[in-house]
Amino acid sequence: MMRVSQRALHTCSHATVSTSSSRRTSRRPVCAKATLHGSSGAQDRKTGYLFHELYFWHEPGPWGNLKNYVQPTRHPEHVETKRRLHNLVSVSGLLDQLHVLKPRPATESELLRAHTPDYVHAVQAMSADNSKAVHCVGDESHFMPGGYDLAALAAGGAITAMENVLDGSVRNAYALCRPPGHHAEPGMGGGYCLFNNVAIAALHALEQHQLERVAIVDFDVHHGNGTQAIFAEDPRVLFISVHQAGNYPLFSGDVSEIGQGPGVGTTLNVPLPPGSGRGAYRAVFDRVVAPALDMFGPQLVLVSAGFDASYMDPLGHMMLGSEDYRYFTAALQQHAATSPHCQGRVVAVHEGGYSEQYVPFCGLAVIEQLAGLRTKVQDPYWEDVYNFAYQELQPHQDACIKAAEQNLEALRQAVLRSGRQPGGSSSSSNGNGSIKAKHAAGAAGVLSSSKGAAAGTGAGQAAIHGC
Secondary structure, eight states: OOEEEEEEEOOOOOOEEEEEOSSOEEEEESSSSEEEEEEESSOOOOEEEEOOGGGGGOOOOOBOOGGGTOOOBOOTTOTHHHHHHHHHHHHTSGGGGSEEEOOOOOOHHHHTTTSOHHHHHHHHHHHTOTTSSOEEOSBSOEEOTTHHHHHHHHHHHHHHHHHHHHTTSSSEEEEOOSSOOTTOBTTBOBTTBSSOHHHHHHHHHHHTSOOSOEEEEEOSSSOOHHHHHHHTTOTTEEEEEEEETTOSSTTOOOTTOOOOGGGTTSEEEEEEOTTOOHHHHHHHIIIIIHHHHHHHOOSOEEEEEOOTTBTTOTTOOOOBOHHHHHHHHHHHHHHHHHOTTTTTOEEEEEOOOOOTTTHHHHHHHHHHHHHTEEOSOOOTTHHHHHTOTTOSOOHHHHHHHHHHHHTHHHHHHHHHHTTOOTTOOOSOOOOOOOOOGGGHHHHHHHHHOOGGGGGTOOTTSOOOOOO
16 A cells, blocks of 8 residues: 655745735745655655756757847756756755656767767867867767767766666656757758757667667647657657647658658657647647557656756747646656556756756656655745636647647557557567556546646645745
8 A cells, every 4th residue: 555655854934935916926935844745655666866067067058149239148948947957956855855867978870879970080180179168069069178078978878867767776867958959850950959868778778778769749839840850760769759839940740750761650840839837738738649649659757857848948839837837747647657568758858947046846747756756845936827817728729739649640540550550569578667547647637637626736746835
């Protein structure tokens, strides 16, 4: 029987955040003496949490072009969003309940699984060139001398997190990698990305650990064009991208893009209109993501976890809040925990998210959900975002989701071509221990919660006590 344990965690008790709206002004502590609530006993393995101080040293340089008479500003992919997330994980007391993982650099041969030799060698050469303060490779992919080593450490971090989940050292994991990766294509960088961290981890799982099927779910507001390009013809990988239509890259991620050659059907794109919020995104996970995962039967679920679809993000135009990201995580956990193929294996790899004020709350919600714990940290903005107009599914959004649903048939045909029945096993299976179905209950509770989440409460998990 699942027990509920409580641990008093002494953290800072003075920091507060002020929020104001047309309805109220409030001050809520960000951190205080926190009590974590969650499950223990049958599920002794912790959630892995991977980071490295060097991730915070990646420097893309200023953002702007003096030739266009625009004063340069701080680059959107600056360190503060990630550092502040890590700090919140620490001061909330959650870090003490996680299994901290140390990354190692990806080797050149591991990078070459996803990238061309010319590209990898070009990044190496630029990285060794001290004649410039900042180098650029591809579209909007800037890095300082030494950047190759940091990017290799980010890719290696994704591998490390994945391997610790596969060997059972941790039950799932979150990798706070930087620089991000999902825009990096085989032969070029892009969108602040140098190497495709999640793709490199997926290929390592397939080729080094002999997995047969891996799913990658990307909920960054921007299309994961690099990941799609790497796996477009690979039927072993199901790639699902839920993103804002017509954002970066401009001409990528249309619903008609479903893979190529032997990979036809194993790419699913769900481009949502600007202004989409809770109703649209949750409908996508219920009607597209969950059925696709059930049909494909992955042995590992990797997540490109970008938080730039939040309502505060400067590079997106969506309306998500932290509890929505908790919902996405719960949906993926529910599939993984009840799937005989996946056996609970979920690894989230950090991608975008450019609001230093709000990314920490969104990221914390994901890590809390992975760990099955709730800290006393409350999102001071959630009630506002919950009550925004047009959060419910709108007809034009529903039309986009219906178009994506039509592509589930192409996925079904791809599964049949592989010699399996949809949701069925192939001739061999790689298992690393059983995750009991009861651990899906917490995920199911979050999935079924509605306005209760506005008060910071998800059914199936203990309530957050007000600070």
